[in-house]
Amino acid sequence: MSDDFLSRSRDKWRELPAGGEILGRAFSSDLLALDDASLMAQWQVMNEAARIPDVRGWFHCLYSDIFAGRRVIEVGSGFGFDGINFLAHGAHWTFSDLVLDNLNLVRRVVDHLGLGERASYLHVDNERSFAGLKSEPVDAIWAIGSLHHAPFDIARTETLDLLRHLKTGGRWIELTYPYERWLREGALPFSEFGKRTDGERTPWAEWYDLEKVKRRLFPSRTTTILDFTTGGGNFGWVDLRVDEINPDSVQSPEIALMGYPVTAMNQASLKASPSEWRLTCPPRIWWYGMSLGLAPAMQKLGSLPFPGLGYAVDLEIVVQSGSVGVVLAGEHVDDFVGRERVLDARPSTHRVTVMTYGAAKPSQLLVRNTMHGVASQVRIRSAVLRFAA
Ligand SMILES: C[S@@+](CC[C@H](N)C(=O)[O-])C[C@H]1O[C@@H](n2cnc3c(N)ncnc32)[C@H](O)[C@@H]1O
Known part of the structure; x- marks a missing residue:
């Protein structure tokens, strides 16, 4: 069931947001077909659009120093706009994605920029892929618009495996779709909501508020660092410090x-x-x-x-x-x-x-x-x- 769901997701996420909110979407396979110079030129155009202050600029500014010298696992790295920025500022970054072509594209850009030494990659082949990741304990998990595209139970399985890689006191940072956006856009079943937020072929999008993110991490204990709406009301930002890690699958009655x-x-x-x-x-x-x-x-x-x-x-x-x-x-x-x-x-x-x-x-x-x-x-x-x- 989850394998079938993830293969439908894989088919969708071959196509990714191409930077900011102005460039639409692009297929990683199309970019991979370009020669190095054209690929880098195209990626830089997308990256410039993505890193304007009102889109990613503010959080690149906020976290670049925090992540310098630290280890981070990114869930759903897409075109790599975040990870490549943080790599360039000294982070050790693990890119992960459902789609191999997305990772191959990021690897080409990373290598071209000479940042490969502190980068590693994980193909998310199934919902337990993070359990098999070989990694030193990391300082943060970074999931920007990714885990809310899976049903809660699949995202929870991935979350519990990811928590096993996180240091006590590490950060859990997510960009989500807020409950208010889900209401505003018609309170649709999650299998339909994704079509509204990310286009026809999107199999799932689920609203989250702070407490729902915490329920996914339960019973690990957290301190809320940030919890607010951004992007003109369309996105939620949740930044937690995970104080006590307990990747037990028990859920609260x-x-x-x-x-x-x-x-x-x-x-x-x-x-x-x-x-x-x-x-x-x-x-x-x-x-x-x-x-x-x-x-x-x-x-x-x-x-x-x-x-x-x-x-x-x-x-x-x-x-x-x-x-x-x-x-x-x-x-x-x-x-x-x-x-x-x-x-x-x-x-x-x-x-x-x-x-x-x-x-x-x-x-x-x-x-x-x-x-x-x-x-x-x-x-x-x-x-x-x-x-x-
Ligand atoms: C909307 S894109 C966001 C990409 C990137 N984080 C960004 O901010 O541009 C969603 C990404 O999440 C990945 N993804 C979707 N569901 C996932 C899951 N259950 N586990 C891991 N990654 C997932 C997709 O492959 C895709 O790269």
Whole structure:
């Protein structure tokens, strides 16, 4: 099944983004057919377009010094615009790709530029290819627009194998497609979303937010260094420090919370059905509107499988007016056990995760009004409790 999927992907990714967002796409086999001088001229044109500040320039600037003298594995290196830049600034770089021609092309450019000494290559022949990679422990994994093109389970298998090569304290850096982009472009099945983002022959594209990247690495523990949207709203950037590596294939159980009883607070209006909680908050800022007691769900979740993990609730919320805060708390409402997330009204659904600080046990999930002078209105459509790393 995954071999079939990856062979369809291989057929797609013979054709790659040709630099920036202006040059369209090009087939590596066409470039490989050129003589050296024409190939280098063409690659330089693409590279110039790719490295403008608003596309790759900013992150080349940010990471060139960080990677100098360090080892990095790149997942899905395409035409090599990133790896070749970082090689030129002193990194040791392993290029990997599904498509042999893509790697052959990068190797020709690297050799022509005299950078071959610190470069190595891995053909991703199947989803376990990274398990067979012979490499010294590396300082970073670099996956720019690659792993989100495979179904989560395949990408997770690759991720767990990659983690075995990463040093404790190493970085995990990804460019993703954000949840908001997926919603905006029609909330399509992932087998269709790729056609919208990358063209007709694309077998898959999956949205990611920070928490979904972390779920792929679970139960390895991470510290978030960067998490933001870039590229005019089309891309997500996630940079994690991996503090404790545990490439165990165990995944967290997930307890759906819709259907558990919720309580209105401070005369808020609350309508609960098994598929939705509709809340109109009290009209005063900071006043609580709703509490969901977590004791039965926490019991069902069970005890922490590893020390150092915490708890998280993933929510899908439509904020129709005003602004609300969502937070995990202990027995008393002001005893927050994690950071509150504040969500302003917008037409599309928010996907948000509230988490505990470390292993603090949450007793309740609270929703409160966070806008002055407005009785904020929300619909909560999904809430799932799980362990977080
Ligand atoms: C959109 S291109 C991005 C190429 C390059 N990273 C860049 O930023 O221009 C996607 C790349 O990811 C690779 N890829 C797709 N799925 C992959 C997977 N499951 N594992 C490894 N590489 C993959 C493709 O071969 C292709 O080179």
